[in-house]
Amino acid sequence: MSEVVTYNREGTVGVITVDYPPVNALGHAVRSGLLAALEQGLKDSEAKVLLLVCEGRTFIAGADIREFGKPIQEPSLPEVMNVFENSDKPVVAAIHGTALGGGLETALGCHYRIALSSAKVGLPEVKLGLLPGAGGTQRLPRLTGARKALEMITTGEFVGAPEALKLGIVDTVDEGDDIKSAGLAFANSIADEGKPVRRVRDLTDKIAADQGSDVFDEFRAQLEKKARGLFSPFKCVDAVEAAVTLPFDEGMKRERELFVQCMDSPQRGGLIHSFFAEREVSKVKGLAKDTPLRDVNSVGIIGAGTMGGGIAMNFANVGIPVTIVEVKQEALDKGFAIIRKNYENSAKKGRITTEQVEERMALISGSLSYDAFKDVDLVIEAVFENMAIKKEIFGQLDAVCKPGAILASNTSTLDIDEIASATKRPEDVVGMHFFSPANVMKLLENVRGSKTSDEVKATVMAVAKKIKKVGVLVGNCYGFVGNRMLHKRGAEAMALVNEGATPQQVDKVLTDLGYPMGQFAMSDLAGIDVGYRIRQERRNSGEDVPLSWMDKLAEQDRLGQKTMAGVYRYEEGSRKPIPDPAVDAIIADFRKEQGISPRDITDQEILERCMFVMINEGAKILEEGVADRALDIDVVWIFGYGFPAYRGGPMFWADQLGLDTILNAVEKYHDDIGGDQWKPSALLKRLVAEGKSFADL
Structure with missing residues (x-):
């Protein structure tokens, strides 16, 4: 008998128990153990159910992630479920915690x-670039109907x-x-009532109602918008359609x-990398x-604007009181008023x-x-990017806040050490860079200063988890990780337009790669004034930041979506960017001023210059x-900047392309x-010389 799966009988109920910490994952030992325990139960003449x-x-929470990427050892889960389903004694699955992926498929193979009531079920394989491969796409529709099965399988939501009872x-x-007590009582009721074996595979009423319907075409049309560029969601639809149109064995x-x-798709590798990296x-x-860790039971926020309000919502959402100044x-x-409106919309x-x-x-x-901040545990400053203002604020916080309070800046680019120098407690100062809209975006780029204490570092990472963000701890430099790379990409995108490309051509290359929006559409979303202020701040600090046609947009109050005009123009009630001849004229005038003769630029050059400059900077x-x-770096870009998760992040993507390919192009553009x-x-040069990748570091 397997050490992780045991069999014993309690009255007339044969109990098969899985004990494989931490989440009872379906590793080889569990699969083998399930078959052995079932065989023992079937031979036990005293066991009626x-x-x-x-x-x-938890119940079985899914596959054993330690087996990902390795050849499957027999028995496979579909084989195990086939034996369970064909048992001549009723088998009851008792679910607590979560039954996800193969865990739910195991339960569906029972009778x-x-x-x-606290349990959750789901088939989240699509999030790894896969589909349920042990009968989930064939059995679930027989219980819920195709539409609900498609919703669950193509989104991976629990x-x-x-609700599972209603469905x-x-x-x-x-x-x-x-x-266990609940399961035994239910199993005994089945034995007492003489209920028969009831195989999900034999249920046809729900799928019969779906035959000839438009549900599959509808879902494919929806996925063209919601899952653009993804492979596995469309295969999930094909699989559920097979459940409706084919006999069970053929559907399997x-x-x-x-x-x-799906296993052979390169997207699987990128999504699994993203899964583990997160x-x-x-x-x-x-x-x-x-x-x-320091206690964070109350939070202060400086600034009630878009960022400050969004940050406040994150804490209120998890029951932490917030004071905004x-x-x-x-x-x-x-x-x-904006915060209330956001909540009411939700x-x-x-x-x-x-x-x-x-x-x-x-x-x-x-x-x-x-x-009002004298007793709070954490203060987050969320005013615009101006070092003098931030230092003045932190000087005041130093005088007001209690000892041990964490003083954080939401700066997206500025030096945390210089901000901390305005206080007598640099060990308590840290960057907490939220992404806009802060109540929606999952990334929290936590920035350690040279004197930030380990307690503070650990606490802000724990805070990220508490408020349901993906926290990444990074070092202090201009732009940190995300914006430092973004600004290199932005400079190349600007240069490409200066040389002859159009903003929409640059953006299309990036969206074709899988980004939800391109460089210039993103600038319009964030606000043209944001980048303008950053450039002005850098100029004021003595940096040689050249003037650009984007500056002219800001000076003409074309600030992006919020003014209905930026690089693109926008119509009332729509976020769709529309090319604007007025901007073409501004760009043309700028080229004349700079003595630039525009040339034709290929999409490949745009891809290389926008992406390879980022990888080199990474x-x-x-x-x-x-x-x-x-x-x-991959996590920052996936959760903060919309890098397509199915490509695994910029550094993972670079490994897939080949670092020698990247280096050759970088050297060419340098020349x-x-x-x-x-x-x-x-x-980069060393890794290529050694035949290694970023993943080897």
């Missing part, structure tokens, strides 16, 4: 299902046990917290064919696991209740005095220790164009 239950905090995924829900064969196609990034190099009452009132969409709107608003208070960031690992941005990174 069999119960599958798991120890620990009955009970779940605690549903709670009460027919589980047969009963128990309000208690003892899954079709599911396996489509699963193999989890690995919380493990900070040089920061001990037992580093003490502004200079004028009208600015405070305007900020609170309520209209059914994401939160009207009661939750009021609960969250009650957690946010306002003041016109920094004295390599320099790794050289300097601003980022500890290539995966840190042709010159400039520090094209000076090849020493790390």
Whole structure:
């Protein structure tokens, strides 16, 4: 008998127990153990019904990630489920915690299902570039109908046990917290009532109703918009369609064919890298696991504008009270009105209740005095990018805030050490760079100063997790990781337009790569004035930042979407960028002023100059220790800048292209164009010489 799966009988119920910490994943030992335990239960003449239950905090939570990328050892999960489903004794799955992916497929291979009310179920394989490959696409539609199965499988989202009961995924829900007792009671009721084996594969009513419907065409049309560029969601639709149109065994064969196609897709590698990187990034190099954390039970925010208000919502959403300080009452009132409107919009969409709107608003208070911060645990400054103003603010915070309070800046580019120099406690100062809109975007780029304490570093990373952000700890330099690379890309995009490309051509190359929007559309979304202020700040500090036609847009109050005109123009109620001849004229005038004769520029040159300059800069960031690992850079770009997760992030993508290809192009552009941005990174050169990749670091 397997050590991780055991069999014993309690009365007339044969109990199969999985105990494979931490999440009872479906590794080889579990799959083999399930077959052995089932065989023992079938031979046990005293057992009238069999119960599958798991120890620990969860039912089977999915595949064993330690087996990813390795050949599957027999028995495979589809084989195991086939044996379970064909059992001549009823098998009950008792679900607590989560039943995800292969875990839910295992439950669907059983004849009955009970779940605690706190449990969740789902098939999230699509998030890894895969589809459920152990019958999930064939059995789930037989319980829920094709439409709901498609929703769950193509999004990978979970549903709670009460909804799973309504959908027919589980047969009963128990309000208690003892899954084994609940499972035994349900199994005994099945034995007492003499209920028969009920195979999901034999249920046809729901799928019969879907035959001849337009549901599959509808979903494919939706995916063209929602999942543009992705491979596996469309294969998920094909697989569910097979459940509706083919006999079960043929549908299973079709599911396996489509699963193999997903396994062979390069997108799988990128999505799995993204999956692991998101989890690995919380493990900070040089920061001990037992580093003490400071309590963060109250938060202060300076500024009630777009960023400040969005940051406040993150904390209110998790029950942490927030105090916002502004200079004028009208600015405070305007900020609170926007916060309320955002919450009410969420309520209209059914994401939160009207009661939750009021609960969250009650957690946010306002003041016109920094004295309101005297007892808070964390203060986040969220004013615009001006070093003199930020230093003045931090000097005041130093005088007002209690000892041990964390003083954070939401700066996107400025020197954290210089900001900290305005205080007598640089060890308490840190960067917390939220991304706009701050209540939506998942990335939190935490920036360590040279004197930031380990306690503060560990605490802000824990805060990121608490407010449901993906936190990445990075070093201090201009622009940190994300904006430092973005500004290199932006400079190349500007240069390409100066030389003859159009903004829409540059943007199309980037969206064709998989970005949700291009460089110039993103500038319009963020606000042309944001970049303008940053450039002006750099000029004021003595940097040689050349003038550009983007400056002219800002000076003409073409600030992007918020003024309905920026690089593109916008129509009322729409965010669709529309090319504007007025901007073409501004660009043409700028070229004349600079003596530039425009030339034809290929899409390939745009791709290389925009992306390879970023990768070269990323390599320099790794050289300097601003980022500890290539995966840190990948996570920043996936969650902060919309780099397509299926390509794994810029550094992973570079590895896939081949670093020699990158280096050859960088050296060519250095010869042709010159400039520090094209000076090849020493790390990039070394990795190519050694035949290594960023992943090898």
